[in-house]
Amino acid sequence: MNIILDVDTGVDDAFALLFAARSPLVNLMGITCVDGNTNLDNVVANTLTVLDAAGAGDIPVARGAARPLLELPSYAEFVHGSDGMVEMQSRDSKRTLDPRTAIELMRDLINASSEPVTLVPIGPLTNIALFLRAFPDAASKLERIVLMGGSASVGNATATAEFNIWHDPEAAAIVFTSGVPITMYGLDVFTDLQMTQDDAQSLIAKGDKTSLFAGTLVDRFIKQMGHDVTLGDYGAIATAIAPQLARTQSLRVVVDTTHGPNRGQTVCDHRSYADIAPESAHTRAPKVDVVLEIDIKAMKEMWLKTITGN
Ligand code: BDR
Ligand code: CA
Numbered sequence: 001m002n003i004i005l006d007v008d009t010g011v012d013d014a015f016a017l018l019f020a021a022r023s024p025l026v027n028l029m030g031i032t033c034v035d036g037n038t039n040l041d042n043v044v045a046n047t048l049t050v051l052d053a054a055g056a057g058d059i060p061v062a063r064g065a066a067r068p069l070l071e072l073p074s075y076a077e078f079v080h081g082s083d084g085m086v087e088m089q090s091r092d093s094k095r096t097l098d099p100r101t102a103i104e105l106m107r108d109l110i111n112a113s114s115e116p117v118t119l120v121p122i123g124p125l126t127n128i129a130l131f132l133r134a135f136p137d138a139a140s141k142l143e144r145i146v147l148m149g150g151s152a153s154v155g156n157a158t159a160t161a162e163f164n165i166w167h168d169p170e171a172a173a174i175v176f177t178s179g180v181p182i183t184m185y186g187l188d189v190f191t192d193l194q195m196t197q198d199d200a201q202s203l204i205a206k207g208d209k210t211s212l213f214a215g216t217l218v219d220r221f222i223k224q225m226g227h228d229v230t231l232g233d234y235g236a237i238a239t240a241i242a243p244q245l246a247r248t249q250s251l252r253v254v255v256d257t258t259h260g261p262n263r264g265q266t267v268c269d270h271r272s273y274a275d276i277a278p279e280s281a282h283t284r285a286p287k288v289d290v291v292l293e294i295d296i297k298a299m300k301e302m303w304l305k306t307i308t309g310n
Contacts, residue, residue, distance in 0.1 A: 001241050002027045002115050004106055006064070008036025008123025008164075009046035011080050011221045012232030014088075015303070016122055017047065018214055019234050021054035023306045025241045029109045029117065030060040032102035036123040036167055037076045038084025040066040043123075046085040048093035053213035060109075061095065064102030064127035068168035076163060079225070086220040088213075103131040107138040116143035118240050121175075122233035124164050125149065129171035132178050144181045146240040148233045150266030151187035152251065152290050157264065162187050165255060166264030173255040176266075176288065183248065183289040185236040186266065192296050193231035193303070197222055206308050214307045231303055238299045239291055245298050248289040254281045 003026050007013045020028045031051075033043045040063060047061055067073045075084075083089040098105055106127075110117050119142055121128050128147075132139045149164035149172065157166040165172040176182065195218045203215025221229045239246040252269040256262045268290060269282040277283055 001025060002029055002113055002117045004030050004109055004117060004119050006032045006034060006121040006123060006127050007047055008034050009043050009050060010037035011085055011217060012230060013122050014050045014085055014217055015231045016233040016237050017050045018054045019303055019306050020237050021051060021056035028059050030105050032062050032064045032105055032127050034064045034123045034127045035066050035073050037080045042084040045089050045091055048095045049090045051095060052093050054210055060098040060105055062098040062100050062102045062105040068124060068126055069170045081224060086224050088217060102127045103134050106131045107135040110138045110141050118143050119145045120236055120240055122148040122236055124167035125171040125175045126168045129174035132174060142180050144183060146183040146236050148185050148236040150184050152268040153188050156187060160262045161264030165266055169255055169257045169264045173257050176253055176255050177286060179286060183239060185239050185291045189235060189291050189294045190232055191230045192294055193235055193300050194228045195231060196228050211308050234303055235294060235299060238302060245295040246291045247293040248291050250287045251290045252282045252285040253288045254285045
């Protein structure tokens with residue numbers, strides 16, 4: 001599957017990148033960077049570090065937005081460490097950045113592709129919103145957006161809002177109303193793909209560069225968090241390439257862009273009669289395929305096999 005990955009690398013973005021760079025089921029056309037878990041410079045350095053660890057080929061990587069559309073950024077370094085990747089960032093990569101901006105790279109890759117392209121954003125949606133607005137013709141060729149973000153239940157950044165949406169709610173609102181088919185892999189399943197210290201140690205014991213890097217990342221993340229950790233963002237890529245592993249429900253979703261306590265919430269309409277309900281923001285909102293359940297065993301196995309190569 002042709003995929004463009006938009007990242008704010010981030011430990012679980014690193015899990016996703018390692019997989020995407022190595023999976024034979026993914027044609028990773030390009031990677032675009034956005035600020036989110038940490039500042040854009042860290043995101044770029046982390047992304048190149050992970051591509052080196054994955055032994056990835058020459059995949060174009062472009063810089064994108066360094067801040068949300070309206071607000072100043074608020075990072076999640078208390079989760080991901082001061083460099084955004086539990087101190088595993090290297091600044092020694094020989095890779096060079098693509099000279100284009102993130103949205104120019106998206107445009108060119110989509111326009112040049114004779115096959116459908118799926119966009120997989122696993123950070124705040126700033127780059128995606130800018131792309132949709134700047135290049136609507138290229139955007140209209142997208143097959144689908146499969147994003148990590150939002151929640152049909154609880155939040156994490158706030159009681160009701162998930163971090164990627166909360167970081168840039170205006171961008172999220174642009175994406176959710178764009179008319180591009182959307183699958184939302186949100187907090188309802190985000191923590192299901194748990195990694196343990198046993199998983200970390202068996203990866204480390206494999207000894208090859210990629211497994212060692214992945215195992216060390218899991219080990220450090222567990223120590224940082226004080227409990228088992230999730231493969232998180234990786235699940236969005238797994239859902240894109242293996243949708244049979246995810247149960248979705250088609251729901252109308254409205255992003256709360258108000259400045260009250262629910263700012264950044266993805267308000268999902270679960271009413272069975274939503275289609276005939278009185279007119280409201282929800283009756284006007286496009287439907288989104290919201291992931292409510294995943295095949296945990298199969299998704300985790302797919303990641304482990306791809307990372308270790310067996
Ligand atoms: C999301 O926020 C980030 O911390 C993670 O990388 C993930 O994309 C989860 O809310
Ligand atoms: Ca992320």
